[in-house]
Amino acid sequence: MLEVKNLHVSVAGKKIIDGLSLKVADGEVAAIMGPNGSGKSTLSYVVAGRADYEVTEGSIRLDGVDLLDKTPAERAALGLFLVFQYPLEIPGVATMTFLKAAMNAQRKAREQAELSTPEFMKKVREAAAKLNIPQDMLKRPVNLGFSGGEKKRMEILQMALLEPKFAILDEMDSGLDIDALRICAEGVNALRSKERGLLVITHYQRLLDYIAPDTVHVMHKGRIVRSGGPELALELEKSGYADYAEEAA
Amino acid sequence: MGAILQNPTQAEQDLLKSFSAERSDTQRQAAFERFARAGLPSRRNEAWHYTDLRAKLRAAPPRASRPDASVLDQAKEKLAPVDRFRIVTVDGYFSPELSDDLTCVQGVKLRPLVADDAILKRLAEGAEDALLDLNTAFAEGGFALEIAPEVHIDAVFELVALDGALGALGRFGRTVVVLGDGARAAILETRAESGEGFGDSAIFLSLGRGAELDYACRAQGGAAVEVQTFVARLEEEARLRAVSFLAGAPFLRRQLFISCAGANAEVHLAGAALLRGREHADTTLALTHDAPSCISRETFKYVLADQANGVFQGRIIVPPHAQKTDGKMLCRGLLLSDDAAMSAKPELEIFADDVACGHGAAVAKLDQNQVFYMESRGIPREEARAILVEAFAAEAFDLLDDEELRDLLKADLARLLARGDFA
Numbered sequence: 001m002l003e004v005k006n007l008h009v010s011v012a013g014k015k016i017i018d019g020l021s022l023k024v025a026d027g028e029v030a031a032i033m034g035p036n037g038s039g040k041s042t043l044s045y046v047v048a049g050r051a052d053y054e055v056t057e058g059s060i061r062l063d064g065v066d067l068l069d070k071t072p073a074e075r076a077a078l079g080l081f082l083v084f085q086y087p088l089e090i091p092g093v094a095t096m097t098f099l100k101a102a103m104n105a106q107r108k109a110r111e112q113a114e115l116s117t118p119e120f121m122k123k124v125r126e127a128a129a130k131l132n133i134p135q136d137m138l139k140r141p142v143n144l145g146f147s148g149g150e151k152k153r154m155e156i157l158q159m160a161l162l163e164p165k166f167a168i169l170d171e172m173d174s175g176l177d178i179d180a181l182r183i184c185a186e187g188v189n190a191l192r193s194k195e196r197g198l199l200v201i202t203h204y205q206r207l208l209d210y211i212a213p214d215t216v217h218v219m220h221k222g223r224i225v226r227s228g229g230p231e232l233a234l235e236l237e238k239s240g241y242a243d244y245a246e247e248a249a
Numbered sequence: 250m251g252a253i254l255q256n257p258t259q260a261e262q263d264l265l266k267s268f269s270a271e272r273s274d275t276q277r278q279a280a281f282e283r284f285a286r287a288g289l290p291s292r293r294n295e296a297w298h299y300t301d302l303r304a305k306l307r308a309a310p311p312r313a314s315r316p317d318a319s320v321l322d323q324a325k326e327k328l329a330p331v332d333r334f335r336i337v338t339v340d341g342y343f344s345p346e347l348s349d350d351l352t353c354v355q356g357v358k359l360r361p362l363v364a365d366d367a368i369l370k371r372l373a374e375g376a377e378d379a380l381l382d383l384n385t386a387f388a389e390g391g392f393a394l395e396i397a398p399e400v401h402i403d404a405v406f407e408l409v410a411l412d413g414a415l416g417a418l419g420r421f422g423r424t425v426v427v428l429g430d431g432a433r434a435a436i437l438e439t440r441a442e443s444g445e446g447f448g449d450s451a452i453f454l455s456l457g458r459g460a461e462l463d464y465a466c467r468a469q470g471g472a473a474v475e476v477q478t479f480v481a482r483l484e485e486e487a488r489l490r491a492v493s494f495l496a497g498a499p500f501l502r503r504q505l506f507i508s509c510a511g512a513n514a515e516v517h518l519a520g521a522a523l524l525r526g527r528e529h530a531d532t533t534l535a536l537t538h539d540a541p542s543c544i545s546r547e548t549f550k551y552v553l554a555d556q557a558n559g560v561f562q563g564r565i566i567v568p569p570h571a572q573k574t575d576g577k578m579l580c581r582g583l584l585l586s587d588d589a590a591m592s593a594k595p596e597l598e599i600f601a602d603d604v605a606c607g608h609g610a611a612v613a614k615l616d617q618n619q620v621f622y623m624e625s626r627g628i629p630r631e632e633a634r635a636i637l638v639e640a641f642a643a644e645a646f647d648l649l650d651d652e653e654l655r656d657l658l659k660a661d662l663a664r665l666l667a668r669g670d671f672a
């Protein structure tokens with residue numbers, strides 16, 4: 001379970017998250033929608049542990065464990081995963097080297113034996129096939145020169161391989177074509193389970209048609225201003241965020 | 250012969266005194282006289298601006314003598330078996346005892362250099378430098394490796410330079426490698442003369458028409474003050490791919506003088522230097538396109554931790570007759586600490602009009618977003634940083650055609666990074 005309580009975050013002296021609270025239970029799929037700049041990506045980065053944010057108040061717990069004093073890698077080893085809105089390109093680092101380092105680092109942190117190369121290759125090949133990722137994409141440096149959609153597919157591949165306990169998906173639908181959206185959504189749905197919580201950040205109902213959420217939250221100016229069921233997303237699709245502009249002001 | 254130098258430093262006095270004119274041949278004598286006039290280069294000498302040898306070398310230690318049997322025995326212990334042809338020098342002296350016997354390798358000749366060796370005549374022409382002169386004046390136990398025309402050797406030749414006798418000593422190794430027309434070879438130079446003292450070594454490469462050489466130098470460790478000179482001359486259509494991997498030397502100057510003497514010659518150069526603590530490494534390159542239609546590519550990379558100091562000076566010289574020259578030079582520094590410093594000075598001197606030449610230099614820090622991305626996948630920060638450093642540096646080795654050399658350097662790099670000094 002992810003539990004964020006009264007979170008306040010500033011970047012470069014500017015307040016971006018302003019008293020945000022949110023709970024996502026095991027097995028739950030929660031969606032966050034909200035206008036550009038409302039702080040959705042900031043929330044996901046802070047949960048993942050990016051350095052340049054200042055948390056001035058509040059707490060973030062995963063399964064009861066306080067994340068704020070953990071390094072990003074420790075959070076990952078605890079089972080947290082973030083699908084980046086803008087995945088990074090890493091020239092010179094082969095995708096396979098990167099995947100293997102990630103999988104083995106997490107296994108090591110959990111005191112599991114490292115994967116042998118054949119075991120690792122088999123896992124990657126199978127997971128890539130399910131996501132329609134061609135082998136030659138895996139031979140390139142991490143995300144280097146990948147199209148927007150290819151990058152998102154790589155994110156879902158990493159998520160499938162790392163089998164996180166809790167995943168935040170920050171606009172995984174942006175840049176995906178219609179087929180890729182379906183394939184990636186199927187990949188995500190395959191990971192839905194009683195134990196695994198998902199937080200899906202998106203602007204569009206289209207994604208939620210594929211990944212049906214249990215709860216929907218509206219974020220505005222660094223706060224959750226409304227929560228509800230799937231119907232809330234449909235409502236937003238019609239009316240936009242105009243109503244919240246005054247409420248939050 | 251009296252020194253003409255004004256106010257010689259202690260080191261200069263030591264060096265001038267230790268030259269014995271009786272044992273000297275013409276090349277030696279001429280080189281010594283040039284040195285005696287010029288002295289050690291200081292920052293006032295443009296080519297040495299960032300590496301003030303005159304200030305750094307307080308005193309010149311006595312020259313190492315030819316190693317005796319017990320020194321050789323000790324040196325031998327440092328040699329693990331390898332499946333390469335190995336040629337060993339100890340304190341700069343060629344040691345047939347520790348080297349592989351190459352007499353039965355077809356088309357290969359290994360021999361000691363002799364006084365006024367004819368082989369050196371044309372090779373040393375283009376290189377004017379005080380430390381090269383000093384090497385010419387003092388080097389005694391050098392060797393020549395000659396590969397006959399059209400002979401292709403698949404196995405790698407490893408030239409290993411070891412230290413032998415203890416204490417602060419001056420070591421002056423000297424090596425000549427000649428590839429006849431159309432010959433092909435791969436050479437690994439392993440420089441491991443460490444400890445106190447002063448090193449001033451030189452290697453001369455001659456590539457005949459259409460000859461092809463893969464060359465890698467790994468200098469890991471080094472004398473307290475060390476200068477390495479690399480001189481290469483390429484005839485028509487010859488190809489040289491040369492890489493250096495520098496790490497662990499306290500104060501190192503590596504200077505390369507390369508001449509494309511024949512049309513359509515190709516030079517591909519790269520270097521990776523990983524420096525930490527207060528280490529200083531200076532790579533200075535002078536590449537002359539002395540014939541039309543030659544191609545050259547240079548990429549030199551520096552990873553600088555702690556208070557390390559990296560220097561790159563590169564000069565591509567294109568005289569009027571070298572039309573259709575295609576040269577590109579790049580220097581990149583990666584600063585891992587705020588106290589590390591990089592000085593880069595790439596230059597083009599172009600006197601021909603129909604050429605395509607360019608150069609660039611960039612210094613940056615590790616990309617924090619890339620580090621965070623890797624961390625978010627569970628890779629601890631030090632490991633993530635090491636992976637990025639490795640990717641940055643290893644690219645320098647990719648130009649080698651010889652897979653064994655490439656893998657060897659990459660393995661060395663991985664081993665170095667595993668120690669955690671560059672995270």
Ligand SMILES: Nc1ncnc2c1ncn2[C@@H]1O[C@H](COP(=O)(O)OP(=O)(O)OP(=O)(O)O)[C@@H](O)[C@H]1O
Pocket residue numbers: 011012014016034035036037038039040041042043085
């Ligand atoms: N490093 C930073 N320095 C200054 N302002 C920042 C920084 N990072 C984020 N912000 C600001 O914080 C606000 C929230 O940004 P964030 O990326 O979290 O929004 P978002 O809700 O994800 O928007 P979108 O829907 O466009 O992805 C924006 O106004 C942004 O400009």
Ligand SMILES: [Mg+2]
Pocket residue numbers: 040041042085170
């Ligand atoms: Mg965003």
